[in-house]
Amino acid sequence: MSEVTISAQQAKPAALIEARDFSVILGANRLVALKGVNLTVEAGEIVVLVGPSGCGKTTFLNSLCGLLPPSAELSGSLTVAKDVRLGYMPQKDALLPWRTVLGNVEVGPELRGLSKADRLAKAEPLIELVGLSQFRNHYPHELSGGMRQRVSLARTLAYEPDVILMDEPFAALDAFNRTALQEEILRINDKTRLTVLFITHDLSEALVLGRRVAVMSNRPGRIVDIYPVDLPEPRSAAKLRGTDAFLLLFQKLWNVLMEESDPTKRGEA
Amino acid sequence: MTRTQVIVGRLLLLCACLLFWEFAAGDLISGVRLVDPFFISSPSRIVLDLHKGFSDGILLKDVGITLFEAFAGLAIGMVTGVAAGLAFGMWRPLELIAEPFMAAFNALPRPAIAPLTVLWLGIGLASKVLLAWSLVFFLVFYNTYLGVKTIDQDIVNAMRVMRATPAQLIRIVVFPSVFSWIFAALRLSVSYALIGAIIGEFVGATAGIGYQLIAAEGLLQTDRVYSALVLVGIIAVLLTTLAKMLENRILKWRPPVSV
Ligand SMILES: Nc1ncnc2c1ncn2[C@@H]1O[C@H](COP(=O)(O)OP(=O)(O)OP(=O)(O)O)[C@@H](O)[C@H]1O
Ligand SMILES: [Mg+2]
Numbered sequence: 417m418s419e420v421t422i423s424a425q426q427a428k429p430a431a432l433i434e435a436r437d438f439s440v441i442l443g444a445n446r447l448v449a450l451k452g453v454n455l456t457v458e459a460g461e462i463v464v465l466v467g468p469s470g471c472g473k474t475t476f477l478n479s480l481c482g483l484l485p486p487s488a489e490l491s492g493s494l495t496v497a498k499d500v501r502l503g504y505m506p507q508k509d510a511l512l513p514w515r516t517v518l519g520n521v522e523v524g525p526e527l528r529g530l531s532k533a534d535r536l537a538k539a540e541p542l543i544e545l546v547g548l549s550q551f552r553n554h555y556p557h558e559l560s561g562g563m564r565q566r567v568s569l570a571r572t573l574a575y576e577p578d579v580i581l582m583d584e585p586f587a588a589l590d591a592f593n594r595t596a597l598q599e600e601i602l603r604i605n606d607k608t609r610l611t612v613l614f615i616t617h618d619l620s621e622a623l624v625l626g627r628r629v630a631v632m633s634n635r636p637g638r639i640v641d642i643y644p645v646d647l648p649e650p651r652s653a654a655k656l657r658g659t660d661a662f663l664l665l666f667q668k669l670w671n672v673l674m675e676e677s678d679p680t681k682r683g684e685a
Numbered sequence: 686m687t688r689t690q691v692i693v694g695r696l697l698l699l700c701a702c703l704l705f706w707e708f709a710a711g712d713l714i715s716g717v718r719l720v721d722p723f724f725i726s727s728p729s730r731i732v733l734d735l736h737k738g739f740s741d742g743i744l745l746k747d748v749g750i751t752l753f754e755a756f757a758g759l760a761i762g763m764v765t766g767v768a769a770g771l772a773f774g775m776w777r778p779l780e781l782i783a784e785p786f787m788a789a790f791n792a793l794p795r796p797a798i799a800p801l802t803v804l805w806l807g808i809g810l811a812s813k814v815l816l817a818w819s820l821v822f823f824l825v826f827y828n829t830y831l832g833v834k835t836i837d838q839d840i841v842n843a844m845r846v847m848r849a850t851p852a853q854l855i856r857i858v859v860f861p862s863v864f865s866w867i868f869a870a871l872r873l874s875v876s877y878a879l880i881g882a883i884i885g886e887f888v889g890a891t892a893g894i895g896y897q898l899i900a901a902e903g904l905l906q907t908d909r910v911y912s913a914l915v916l917v918g919i920i921a922v923l924l925t926t927l928a929k930m931l932e933n934r935i936l937k938w939r940p941p942v943s944v
Contacts (some may be wrong), residue, residue, distance in 0.1 A: 421806070432730045464934070481842075481845075481846045482845070482846075483842050483845070483846070501848075502846055503847075503929040504842075504843060504846040504847075505841060506842075506843065508838070508839060510842070510843035511840075512840060512858070512861070513938055513939070514862070514936075514938040515861075515938070516938075522846075522944040523847070523857065524847055526853075526857070527847045527848065527849050527853055529859075555937075557938070557939070575847055577783070659919070669896045
């Protein structure tokens, strides 16, 4: 790795994640995945990142998590505030197949060294929250895709992260389950303010969840623009969708995204 | 097929085979025989011989000794095999340097090594334990090694993001995910351990089923040869069934596997 600092420095009080002119070059063929990304995520806000496929969204999350391959070259700065715990919810749930729902949700607290009783105290309410109390002793292979993603959400929350990174967590779900899980996130967010960096391809998901939506350009990815989403609170995925304000924003973002996805505009660096 | 149908079918096949054997040896219909029982014995003769052997107390002692050797080889083989498999799977330099040597040692024909083990460790139990170990170890080693290599990387990454220490990663992810491989190895290992112990007894021993087999062959006691073989078969089936039950119990998180 090069001169970059993925360090735990004291950033400005509110910014939990701050990327400044952050670039990533990947692999043996030195593909420029990210070029000059500027983005901050502040405590208590949900930032959604949208962008064309392959533009480097996952690469950005992986940089934050320290999951890039060792050959990756980084430059610029990417700062995660001191003592910030990151939670990661991937598209494909990474549940432990040999543990029950309860065992999976307990894993975060377990890794933090909590006692058996404390783990249970953290896990139980979250399993309840995602509506899986009856399934607490079931194994992942006995659950549907939507239920597994609920477990994954509960597991991520049970770790009590300061920032939750979500990489298209609902992309594999049907429309009904997707909306249900979006509602769940909104509901949880109303109770306990979450700080989330959420990646999606789904613009209506972006508008339902995001307080700010950042649009990323075609590869090499950079942030083209960031749009505040001023929609009435508390939000509801089902109710928001038909409103004029929603449709207006949707159209605007759609046009920006279409422009960015245009292959003739692709600027290889 | 239902479970009952399968079992009934198996029993019928077994009865048919035994009846034909009994008939071929001329013990079913007197005067009609296909082969001299001196060569093939017969089910009734085997039962008689087993009865005699067990009432003498000889066979029981031999079964005990062979089982002891096999279990000692199995236990040591499992522990060392898992340890070596984990080390190879998780430490790349070791894997790169030592893998060909493992393959070479594993390819050594065990009957050829058997006399050497007696030379090193004497005619007692230890040489048989060593031979049983040499079969079990490699089986468990390769299974564990493969198990580590095929761990779901997404799970490992999820744990790493949650700042799992290496020790936690081994306990929470590596061990459970290689468990199914180790248990798959357990079933075969049981038979291997038995085979190892018996081969060892062939070469030089004073007791054990393998010793009884060789001794009976030397004395042309065909009935005893067959009853020893039957004993080995019964023990192998019992032990592998036990291993299978243990496996299904411990790996209850998997979608159930039949067979
Ligand atoms: N390990 C790697 N080595 C080389 N190139 C890689 C590697 N991982 C990803 N890439 C490339 O980097 C680019 C960005 O990938 P990334 O997965 O970040 O895109 P994405 O925005 O998440 O796409 P999607 O929306 O389809 O998930 C892609 O062109 C991909 O081919
Ligand atoms: Mg991606």
